[in-house]
Amino acid sequence: MKAGIVGLPNVGKSTLFNCLSNAKAQSANFPFCTIEPNIGVVNVPDPRLSKLEELVNPERVIPATVEIVDIAGLVKGASKGEGLGNQFLGNIRETDAILHVLRCFDNDNVVHVDGSVDPIRDKETIDMELQLKDLESVEKKLDKVKRAAKTGNKEAQKEEAALLKIKAGLEEGNSVRAIEFGEDEYLEYVKPLQLITDKPVMYVCNVDESAAVSGNAYVDTVKDAVKDENAEVLVLAVGTEADINELDDFEERQMFLQDIGLEEPGSSKLIRSAYKLLNQQTYFTAGVKEVRAWTTTIGDTAPQAAGVIHTDFEKGFIRAEVIAYDDYVSFGSEAKVKEAGKMRVEGKNYIVKDGDVMHFLFNV
Numbered sequence: 001m002k003a004g005i006v007g008l009p010n011v012g013k014s015t016l017f018n019c020l021s022n023a024k025a026q027s028a029n030f031p032f033c034t035i036e037p038n039i040g041v042v043n044v045p046d047p048r049l050s051k052l053e054e055l056v057n058p059e060r061v062i063p064a065t066v067e068i069v070d071i072a073g074l075v076k077g078a079s080k081g082e083g084l085g086n087q088f089l090g091n092i093r094e095t096d097a098i099l100h101v102l103r104c105f106d107n108d109n110v111v112h113v114d115g116s117v118d119p120i121r122d123k124e125t126i127d128m129e130l131q132l133k134d135l136e137s138v139e140k141k142l143d144k145v146k147r148a149a150k151t152g153n154k155e156a157q158k159e160e161a162a163l164l165k166i167k168a169g170l171e172e173g174n175s176v177r178a179i180e181f182g183e184d185e186y187l188e189y190v191k192p193l194q195l196i197t198d199k200p201v202m203y204v205c206n207v208d209e210s211a212a213v214s215g216n217a218y219v220d221t222v223k224d225a226v227k228d229e230n231a232e233v234l235v236l237a238v239g240t241e242a243d244i245n246e247l248d249d250f251e252e253r254q255m256f257l258q259d260i261g262l263e264e265p266g267s268s269k270l271i272r273s274a275y276k277l278l279n280q281q282t283y284f285t286a287g288v289k290e291v292r293a294w295t296t297t298i299g300d301t302a303p304q305a306a307g308v309i310h311t312d313f314e315k316g317f318i319r320a321e322v323i324a325y326d327d328y329v330s331f332g333s334e335a336k337v338k339e340a341g342k343m344r345v346e347g348k349n350y351i352v353k354d355g356d357v358m359h360f361l362f363n364v
Contacts, residue, residue: 001295002039002067003274004095005204008122010110011103012206012238017070019241019267038070038091044275044282044293045268048325048355052284052291055332064282064293066275069095089133093194097277098201099270100126101238104218105208119205119218120225127175127197134195135170138163141193162189170197177201178229200277202232204270212237213261234273236266281354284325285309286334302350306360316364320346325355 007013021040043063053061071091092098102119103112142163148156162185169179175197181190190198203226205219215235223233237260244265247253257265275295282293283305296305302322307314323334327342334357337343352358 001097001278001280002069002095003097003099003278004069004071004092005099005101006071006092006126007101008103008112008125010112011101011122013101014070015242016101016204016206016236016238016267016270017068019238019245020068020271040068040070041065042068042271044271044295045264046272046282046293048282048284049291049293051329052286052357055329056286056288056291058286058288058291060290062290062292064275064280064295066271066278066280066295068099068271068274071095089130089196092130092196096199097274098199099204099274099277100201101204101206102218102222104205104216104222104235105211107208117218119222123203123222123225128173130196131170131173131175134176134197135167137193137195138166138170142167158185159189166190166193166195175229200231200279201229202234202273202277205233205235206238207235209237209240209260211235212240212266232273232277234266234270236270241265241267281352283352283354283356283358285359286328286357296352298354300352301348302346302352302358302360303348305352305358306362309360312364313360313362316362317348318361318363320350321359321361322346322350323357324353325357328357 005013005017017038017040020042043065046063049061049063069091100123102122103117104119106117142160145156145160145163149160162181165181166176166179169176176190176195177198177200203222205215205222207216207219210216211219212235219233219235226233240260244253244256247256253265257263279298280295281298283296285292285294294305294308296308302320303314303317306317306320322344323337323342327337327340328334331337331340331342334343
């Protein structure tokens, strides 16, 4: 699962990506790995992992990760191939969620591509380009479906109705995620299209240091503009985060954060938020060889979660032994949890909860 960082040129995308790639404050023990120049695998900060390490004292600890993609800056006309338009739209189509960076700071030394700071205009520029690209995709699909619908094919008629609804919404300047569909209609006809503006989005307001804690007037306008989008708005002083990352000493970084009124780096919040945006959650395995955080989709069953470790675990799933994280910490060890009767045995229909400590039994 990948989250793509998007925005106009010079809004702080690459600085943010570099911050995440060098987020020493929350992943001092774990190296950042670059798959390609613009893709980073970033550790998900999780204090629960450190607590389990303390209790179990394993040989190694492995955190959950999320992939972040730094996508080239988009300009007006991208949907028609302007700038790096085609490459941008191709890259963004391959991601599962969007981190939309908006410039919310004044600085005469940093040139704005449109000559002035206006996060709402910037947002609309990118929204429009993405909507135009989706409209192009929907119109192509509609041409094919209409022919089948004319023959009286009931399924094609339902699909045509859904496509016409998307087309009308996009033409009115609405992103697909803001259009209302019935659950069956969405799963059957909308989701398979993998439209860009259907992807979940989080707006990252890039502010200066003075606005890192409480935001500013620009941030307020963004929050107001997206209130109907069901999207999270995160305030981040990207330049300040970069300065914090330059410090090698953990104590110095903590002092810097305290001086500006932050409890933790904004990049930590962003990574956790991106993880949730991708509909991901964590379960743990804990033993003397390894304490590890595993990533699974929210709503997954125990066999599906087991399959994350190995496909054989899912195929031959028998049962899962489950300890709630709070119980593990409260009793201090797996043995004491068992003594207290707090370990549960769950079957194939068990829906995994965030923080479960699990052990799988399987037979292939």
